[in-house]
Amino acid sequence: MTSTNAPANAKIIVAPSILSADLWRLGEQVQEAECAGADWIHVDVMDGHFVPNLSFGPSVVKCLRPHVQIPLDVHLMVRKPTDFIEAFAKAGADYLTVHIEAEDDIKKALLTIKNAGVKTGLSIKPDTDPARIKPFLDLLDLVLVMTVQPGFGGQGFLPHSPAQIRAVRGLIDASGKAVRLEVDGGINAQTAREAALAGADAFVAGSAIFAAPNPAEALRAIRQAATI
Numbered sequence: 001m002t003s004t005n006a007p008a009n010a011k012i013i014v015a016p017s018i019l020s021a022d023l024w025r026l027g028e029q030v031q032e033a034e035c036a037g038a039d040w041i042h043v044d045v046m047d048g049h050f051v052p053n054l055s056f057g058p059s060v061v062k063c064l065r066p067h068v069q070i071p072l073d074v075h076l077m078v079r080k081p082t083d084f085i086e087a088f089a090k091a092g093a094d095y096l097t098v099h100i101e102a103e104d105d106i107k108k109a110l111l112t113i114k115n116a117g118v119k120t121g122l123s124i125k126p127d128t129d130p131a132r133i134k135p136f137l138d139l140l141d142l143v144l145v146m147t148v149q150p151g152f153g154g155q156g157f158l159p160h161s162p163a164q165i166r167a168v169r170g171l172i173d174a175s176g177k178a179v180r181l182e183v184d185g186g187i188n189a190q191t192a193r194e195a196a197l198a199g200a201d202a203f204v205a206g207s208a209i210f211a212a213p214n215p216a217e218a219l220r221a222i223r224q225a226a227t228i
């Protein structure tokens with residue numbers, strides 16, 4: 001019997017977010033993260049509408065793909081994400097996560113991802129009711145709980161995040177499905193542990209890894225803290 005909400009025996013995933021990488025040295029930094037034991041590379045896609053910022057498109061995924069051995073975890077912070085699924089699938093995304101707040105027909109979006117041979121993710125913003133994911137759990141490989149308001153790196157982990165994570169963990173466990181629970185925003189060694197205790201098993205970190213003096217060490221510290 002465990003006193004936490006953590007899933008039994010799940011391998012911890014650490015996914016550095018290239019939003020905080022030095023783009024002049026993107027390839028080098030991604031390779032450094034991979035050598036340090038990163039499990040996935042997280043790619044944040046922003047459209048200036050769903051979130052008030054712009055970032056990467058499919059061409060960045062396409063450039064990384066031949067050089068990266070680990071999965072590319074693509075987080076679509078865009079309105080009407082279904083329109084972009086084919087382009088990101090072709091570019092080589094392994095996971096495609098859409099926001100439940102960004103699309104009217106979530107089922108269609110998830111089926112489009114599945115039919116493209118890509119793993120499916122569904123994300124909720126910090127103030128979205130976690131119960132909204134329930135009808136889609138059968139179609140999901142991953143739920144992404146945002147632990148900051150999406151749009152920018154370097155923000156602080158929101159204090160009510162553990163409650164959101166626990167609620168999602170409860171829904172996943174009740175479904176009996178093997179669905180990853182990923183957290184994103186303000187993740188460092190301390191908050192990774194809080195999130196892990198609440199039931200997260202995949203951890204995105206941007207500034208805590210790429211703005212650290214030693215990114216490899218920062219990545220290992222997050223993994224160690226999240227291993228409970």
Ligand code: DX5
Pocket residue numbers: 017018019020042044075148149150151152153154155184185186187204205206207208
């Ligand atoms: C924010 C993005 C995150 C971002 C996290 O909207 O989804 O993936 O890169 O950055 P940090 O870890 O610095 O909060």
Ligand code: ZN
Pocket residue numbers: 017042043044075184204
């Ligand atoms: Zn992200």
